Amino acid sequence: MQIWETTCLPIFESAGVKVRRTVTKAAGHARREVETMSLEDISLVDGFVVVGGDGLFGEVLNGILSVRAEGGPRAAAAARLRLGHIPAGSTDALAWTINGTRKPAAAALHVVLGDRTPIDCMRIDVPGHPPSFSCCIASAGFMGEVLHMSEKMRWAGPSRYDIAGAYAFVKHKTYSATVQYLPADEETGRRGDGEGCSASPSLRHCGSGCQICRQAVGATAGELVVSEVSPPWTRRSGELLEAEPRKVKTVEGKFKGLMCVVSPCRSDKSVHGILPHAHLADGCMWLIMVRQCNHLQYLRFLVALSTSGIAPGQLSFVEVVRCRAARIEPLGNDCRWNVDGESLPNRPVSCQVHRGLVEVFSRGVEHRCS
Missing domain, CATH: 3.40.50.10330 (Probable inorganic polyphosphate/atp-NAD kinase; domain 1)
Known part of the structure; x- marks a missing residue:
């Protein structure tokens, strides 16, 4: 207070x-x-x-x-x-x-x-639980393990995440899982590219006045207007995967971690964001799959998260996929979930992004365009 x-x-x-x-x-x-x-x-x-x-x-x-x-x-x-x-x-x-x-x-x-600016929200469905919504990240594996351990060390304050992270890194656990995802169309969220965005044409950084994100609610005379409630967000996330089965991709294997990220997801642990090129309201989420790897490789991944963020093709053992929906089914009882710092049970999780679902008191990150 x-x-x-x-x-x-x-x-x-x-x-x-x-x-x-x-x-x-x-x-x-x-x-x-x-x-x-x-x-x-x-x-x-x-x-x-x-x-x-x-x-x-x-x-x-x-x-x-x-x-x-x-x-x-x-x-x-x-x-x-x-x-x-x-x-x-x-x-x-x-x-x-x-x-x-x-x-x-x-x-x-x-x-x-x-x-005011719109932001995407990710609907998360877990069997036997009411749906929940997230504006940042849902992760399984390493990040879930860190959260689980840190909850037992609240006495340590914010440093508990460093302690739990070091312990989870030393344990070096891998998790078997089946991942299904619906890739985003090439045009999804790309219209309106221009003012307010920076970096390369393929991976523009979202900023104040970003034309891609402004389209989430439309613009009239340069001012955002509130969009009507969209029915799709009230439906189960898995329905989109079931509706377009021919487009769904399936990946099986052992992973160090799995993440569904719906925004750049910045923090003091990743100042530039887990995905610096992600947008606040482009109707897409990013699926990050960290394959089984050795300690040194995973350390490279963690350092990249902390210093520059992750981009597609940056690390050979990390797949970064732009998608609209995903379903992750952990194969085992030891995989834990972390959703914006809150725990979820070890069950299959379906996620789907909904564009500009809410508005926040913000104008987006202000940085110089290049």
């Missing part, structure tokens, strides 16, 4: 922005607060600002989408709301990703200025 009281609240008060604060008391509290709001309460606010980590942001995100899935007046009111993330957690990947910084004051300024 110190970040809010000393850094962010004065910014809101100076800008004349009215807020109503709710302090969460347990896991799931934030989601319940959102889901139980009346139509009148929803209509009185412009959005929700989360002061916390990625897990708390995920609760609010899933709460809003739960309301939108109901249909009716409450859903229509919830569809216009924006989300903000003031970083106050251990990783804060979402704030890093949409703002390019982990500074709470910068995130607060984006809110009071009324900035």
Whole structure:
């Protein structure tokens, strides 16, 4: 709460922005607060600002989408709301990703200025569990193992991830899995390439004013307009794979790790992002498959994640595939899942990206075009 009281609240008060604060008391509290709001309460606010980590942001995100899935007046009111993330957690990947910084004051300024940009969300379906949505990453194998071990070391603070990561690296476990994915069409998310993007034509970096991402909700007189609720995101992720079986690719084998990434996914462990060329709202996700490899090779992969991010063809034992949906079935009982810092059970997981599903208080990362 110190970040809010000393850094962010004065910014809101100076800008004349009215807020109503709710302090969460347990896991799931934030989601319940959102889901139980009346139509009148929803209509009185412009959005929700989360002061916390990625897990708390995920609760609010899933709460809003739960309301939108109901249909009716409450859903229509919830569809216009924006989300903000003031970083106050251990990783804060979402704030890093949409703002390019982990500074709470910068995130607060984006809110009071009324900035808005659409972001893709990935629907994740696990048998026997309600669907969940993610704005960053779902990973199995090494990353899931790190999360599982770090949860037992919360006393160590943020350094618990380094300790758990070192231990998982030494263990050097591999995981058998079957992966199915639907490759993205060449044109998916590519229209509108130009202003706001940088780097090579094939792998442009997403930035403020990115024309690819602006198309997620359309543009009128240079301003984004709120899109209508799209029915596909309310359906099970696996349906897309079943609907286009001839296009589905299947990969089997042993892996060090598997990741479904729906944004650049920046953090203090990967400042440029796991995938620096990924967009915030192009309707695509990236499947990263790290094949069985030796310690030195995996160290090269981890160093690349930390220093520059990963690109297709960068490492011979790492496949990076642009896709629309994927299904990962771990073969064994020891593979763990990590979804934006939250654990999922060891079961087959289906993921599908939905373009520009929500809007956030942000203008995207501002960097110089080249």
